[in-house]
Amino acid sequence: MRIGVVGAGAAGCFCSILLKRKMPEAVVEVFEAGKRPLAKVAITGGGRCNLTNTFRQITGLKQAYPRGEQLMKRALRHWSQQDTMKWWEQEGVRLVTQEDECVFPASQDAMQIVGILLQRMREEGVVLHTSHKISDIVPEQEGYTLVSADENQPPRFFDCVVCAMGGCPTLERLAPFRHLAGLTIAKPVPSLFTFCINDRSLTSLMGCVVDSVCVGMTGTKMRADGALLVTHWGVSGPAILRLSSYAARYLAEQNYRAQLYINWLNAQSEQQAADLLGVLQRDNPHRLVANEYPRKFTAKLWQHLICRAQINPVKRWGELSHRDVNRLCSTLTADVYAIEGKGQYKEEFVTCGGIDLGSINISTLEARQYHGLYFAGELLDVDGITGGFNLQAAWSMAAVVSDTITQNNVR
Numbered sequence: 001m002r003i004g005v006v007g008a009g010a011a012g013c014f015c016s017i018l019l020k021r022k023m024p025e026a027v028v029e030v031f032e033a034g035k036r037p038l039a040k041v042a043i044t045g046g047g048r049c050n051l052t053n054t055f056r057q058i059t060g061l062k063q064a065y066p067r068g069e070q071l072m073k074r075a076l077r078h079w080s081q082q083d084t085m086k087w088w089e090q091e092g093v094r095l096v097t098q099e100d101e102c103v104f105p106a107s108q109d110a111m112q113i114v115g116i117l118l119q120r121m122r123e124e125g126v127v128l129h130t131s132h133k134i135s136d137i138v139p140e141q142e143g144y145t146l147v148s149a150d151e152n153q154p155p156r157f158f159d160c161v162v163c164a165m166g167g168c169p170t171l172e173r174l175a176p177f178r179h180l181a182g183l184t185i186a187k188p189v190p191s192l193f194t195f196c197i198n199d200r201s202l203t204s205l206m207g208c209v210v211d212s213v214c215v216g217m218t219g220t221k222m223r224a225d226g227a228l229l230v231t232h233w234g235v236s237g238p239a240i241l242r243l244s245s246y247a248a249r250y251l252a253e254q255n256y257r258a259q260l261y262i263n264w265l266n267a268q269s270e271q272q273a274a275d276l277l278g279v280l281q282r283d284n285p286h287r288l289v290a291n292e293y294p295r296k297f298t299a300k301l302w303q304h305l306i307c308r309a310q311i312n313p314v315k316r317w318g319e320l321s322h323r324d325v326n327r328l329c330s331t332l333t334a335d336v337y338a339i340e341g342k343g344q345y346k347e348e349f350v351t352c353g354g355i356d357l358g359s360i361n362i363s364t365l366e367a368r369q370y371h372g373l374y375f376a377g378e379l380l381d382v383d384g385i386t387g388g389f390n391l392q393a394a395w396s397m398a399a400v401v402s403d404t405i406t407q408n409n410v411r
Helices: 010-022 037-049 070-080 081-090 110-124 171-177 238-246 246-252 271-281 300-306 322-333 389-410
Strands: 002-006 025-031 095-097 102-106 125-131 132-140 146-149 154-159 160-163 185-191 207-217 223-230 234-236 255-264 333-338 352-355 373-375
Touching: 002 010, 002 146, 002 154, 010 025, 010 110, 010 389, 037 110, 070 389, 081 095, 081 102, 081 389, 102 110, 110 154, 132 171, 146 160, 160 389, 171 185, 185 246, 207 238, 223 238, 234 238, 238 246, 271 322, 300 322, 322 333, 373 389
Parallel strands: 002 025, 002 160, 025 125, 160 373
Antiparallel strands: 095 102, 132 146, 146 154, 185 352, 207 223, 207 255, 223 234, 255 333
């Protein structure tokens, strides 16, 4: 049995290890277009590698996977987050779970994860080819021929092929499938990115972090919560990255021009904001509005917010009119900014789109029209929010593919 794996990312490398452990006699070769395998894993989670998530804060899978929810339901039943944690612990990696339910190696070093995957590939006898771009996947009567972009490399025949090339920022990445009629492509667009906001009063707060805010797109039902980070170009942080995932296609259609609202009080209503301000007024009538404020805010951010509400900072709490309080409530619960473009995570950013899920069997991840051709990872139109969900998708899909290939070979 000869198995070709295209792509040496998390899904491709993990799948190759599982295949060799289940089928020691099989020849498994992995082809990576870049010079370094697992390059994205090495930088994920800020170089700490967010391996997975406990999913304890997830009430429905669509909350974690805006695209591919049904596929991920099946994949997680096959290989869950608990299976992922158990596997890594058995390989000698001690894990830690943060308060936000993200799971990291205790070493806080992504290179430990990279090193173990590469070491296990060597130990199991996986053949790894780097700087080896596959330009064409040609279906044959009993398998597939992988054609290299390097004319000096001979074509190689495999009984089955696992496609795990990662996200598709451009349609060029999907060029190897041009001889595979029947594979539908969902147009790739970026996901998990920051927002550019041209508001100097906001960006002057660069470095300010606010825990527990709620953000959304005005005129839509799309919203997300979490921490928000103010940057020199706009806003970032978990809340913004999650919203960018939910709104990936919407924002692409709008050419990344939209209205962002921020509820600085994390989804509290205007009435709840009014109650909060009423307590401040009652308890601090002689103190300046600029000097007495909710403890979740910094002095600079509060100054920004009261200016947004058109309140003179030298006013005292007891001097605020009913109209002043209403404007401040509105600012705290629905502070609107114009999005004027997107930032990127460079190599780290995730892509929405790829191989359309209608082209594959979502239970086995095999192409419907091509026996022995499998897909795993972000190449599919499946992507998750930030927090370890994309890596979990890679581990789960790799496990599904390896087991499907093994079972088909046994038969």
